[in-house]
Amino acid sequence: MMDTQLTLDSMIKRTEQYFPKKEVISRTHSGVQKFTYSEIVGRMKRLGSALESLGVNKGDRVGTFAWNHHRHLEAYFAIPSVGAVLHTINIRLSKEHLIYIINHAEDKVLFIDEDLLPLIESIKDDLETVQAFVVMTDNETLPQSSLSPLYSYEELLKNAESSYEFTTEIDENDPAGLCYTSGTTGKPKGVLYTHRGIYLHSMALAFKDTVGLSESDVILPVVPMFHANAWGMPFVSTWLGTTQVFPGPGMTPKLIAEMIDEYKVTFSAGVPTIWLGLLQELEKGKYDTSNVRALLCGGSAAPKGMIQAFESKFGISFLHGYGMTETSPLVTVTRIKSTMENLSDDDRLEVLSKQGLVVPGIEIKAINENGEIKPDGVDMGELLIRGPWIADSYYKDDRNTEAFQDGWLHTGDVVTLDEEGIVKIVDRTKDLIKSGGEWISSVDLENALMAHESVFEACVVAVPDVKWQERPIACIVLKEGPEHQISKEDVLEFLKPQFAKWWLPDEVLFIDEIPKTSVGKFLKSKLREDVEKELAL
């Protein structure tokens, strides 16, 4: 067979040739703009030329610090297509971590949204490798800034070579992307993506048996483009000629609902918090969601009640996915096998609330101290993953020993596997509650609590206990309105029929907000501290 390399530049060649009139819709600070793929690929090439004129060479890292919009998409393809590495930087990181990762990645150029300039300005003196800053703005004049040298994105494109073509020789194993995990402890760790990994992951997203992305879809990536490549969607969507709708800065549930309605969105992806907000918005307003075929939910588990509400009230399929920055990220996705078509509604909802089946191409297993766990839906073990789009190390990091052993990625996530092989995330290893020698799943308790009609969000953490070693404490954010003012006793009564007695939380705390990480996950370490303070432990 031909030695054809699986590289990203080949994807945009296809788009340009077969889908020149399909559209990219992009919301930025100055409003919504529409581009054809012909225009977008033309701009990508100009950006490639501009990168070369900025001195970007093969293998160099180029950072982006931006929302979801068309310029970010252009950077997604132009940077890897000149052989450089697209380093997407989480805009919600602390200054300390920003400085760390930009220096650790040795970014040569940074692409920055205009409204995010102040964040980079505030750390500029600590950046050791950056040689140029590019502001992604619609404005014709360069903003006032202490960054130097500072270029205007549109100015660079205007002055770029219009006949530029991507001609860099790229091997499929060359690096294409870099993303740092936003761990809750320690310095962030970098994951280097190769062209091959992104290409194969894109193929997997196009399978009818996974999320089945298609040219006929209109996708709205709510998941940030600085978070595991927006789950790979910009890559596969561009390749297939799918219409893309980028929501830009400052997304709100109302904005998402409006864009879904106006642009006839068929598919979107994001974390449960987003979908909770959207559900409330849809219930309030009058939006046309009839084109939406599915929402993909990842990051953490979605409550059953929400899944059911989207399906029954709006006819929208709710797909659960599981993945990590280290896994590109797609590892599992909801799949009702043909042999499961006769499930009762309850059993079906139970399947939908799990993280799904491993996608073709990836292998998983789960282990505990007794070896591989039994696929019985009860036995718990740590999830291990391997495959062609799974990281084999952290980028230039000596903290590689724990996560990467014997050719498997050790995720730190605790799962059960049922007899169909469907994965359920039970907990993070470090969030499991060890009570009297047994394990209690904080996630199971949280999901049960979030199914209560008055509960907006719930988080369960462990606190030290002299007798039992650890005991669970429930922290609850109630929905607004007097009808939702429930008591600790109400909560415990609600849980009692669902769990063994020793699983029930020792305490129920009503709080205003659950602290979250920069990617919207519960920040349990912080909450645990707060709880210990509150309970004076």
Next chain:
Amino acid sequence: MMDTQLTLDSMIKRTEQYFPKKEVISRTHSGVQKFTYSEIVGRMKRLGSALESLGVNKGDRVGTFAWNHHRHLEAYFAIPSVGAVLHTINIRLSKEHLIYIINHAEDKVLFIDEDLLPLIESIKDDLETVQAFVVMTDNETLPQSSLSPLYSYEELLKNAESSYEFTTEIDENDPAGLCYTSGTTGKPKGVLYTHRGIYLHSMALAFKDTVGLSESDVILPVVPMFHANAWGMPFVSTWLGTTQVFPGPGMTPKLIAEMIDEYKVTFSAGVPTIWLGLLQELEKGKYDTSNVRALLCGGSAAPKGMIQAFESKFGISFLHGYGMTETSPLVTVTRIKSTMENLSDDDRLEVLSKQGLVVPGIEIKAINENGEIKPDGVDMGELLIRGPWIADSYYKDDRNTEAFQDGWLHTGDVVTLDEEGIVKIVDRTKDLIKSGGEWISSVDLENALMAHESVFEACVVAVPDVKWQERPIACIVLKEGPEHQISKEDVLEFLKPQFAKWWLPDEVLFIDEIPKTSVGKFLKSKLREDVEKELAL
């Protein structure tokens, strides 16, 4: 990213783990048998063990000479999974070609269906490398045969190591399969498939935007397993856990219709002749075809009338594909882009009658003496292809220079490309009719003729002409029944409104049968000879 190799053994691991209860239905001489994938994968492993005990080593070629059934499927995976090469041999080849390819491939072992034993017996003295013959039979006793040593497939499995696992270290670029093209002239040429090529091709078949094969499908491969790996369907279907229905020896339209009905088939694939026969059968009988979502048609172009009949009478989508043994084979497939949804019925049918859009992962272009052709639906040029599942040479062959140039496969097929990039096969380069300095497409004339209600099959060939260089002659097989007895004048009247005058055939010959190649394509070289004799040219 991990250096995970894309190999076939990983596919059956997935099947065994997640789809153990899904079924493979197989018709052999003794009737229809059902197996679970758990049983099939168990048998594959035993076959792996048996292959090793027969002395098959990594890299050895192992031939199969068989119909479409479960044992052939087992060989499809077991042979490559021990690191050997699955050489599927076309059972319709001449003895001369059979001897040539078995010796050229240096097959070490041959797996043969019981009813095909006589063919191999008749050439056994000319086989130079075969060390063992295995008869694929349901019978418990070994048949009388002059082949030696001769083993029984089931006996080998019975005696194989039950705990055998595939452990051979395989690189994705190692060879997995071998298939010889059944060219109409010269010795057959071998195409060597790698694990990587087959794996990526399988991924492409699973795309929602190609044929979208899925676990929920029930597939019936009518296309023979000795013909370009049955278009790759056994590989992807096993991987995804799709139910497979193998029709076995001596397929008839009636048999296919019955199996479609009985096993609730959703998807099938074959050449136009098969679908013509099936259509006639469906019109006669009372079959339930309500589960069929699509039929894939390749090998040569299907007449519009047939496409329309399947859609309008039976609600069955008809997908056109294009490929060759050299291309694994999928290169293009019918795709109505979302931008084409408002086409008129006629325009839509026109699109469906073309060969479709190139699948993601593959690149095509078409060239003539002026360079790349214009995508205007008129300009004609030879189709060139490249990609990771396209051959880069013929196996141990010095006839590599013509087909493989500058990194492209030169197909010898003449195409037009419309502005959507959709491919239409106009002719084989050598079948184009050159009349008065212009080109006439024999395929266009054939398709028009086959749309006539009295025409069963039609083939147009060129004959030498003193004045015009070449002129077209139409050869027609009429449908049965007195109402279908039309004249030469009827035929020409029918064509007149559709073509320029100089395209009209100089002669119309009514014949009993069109000579065909071993894979069911029109054998134009033979027909041309017959015509020249008939017309005393």
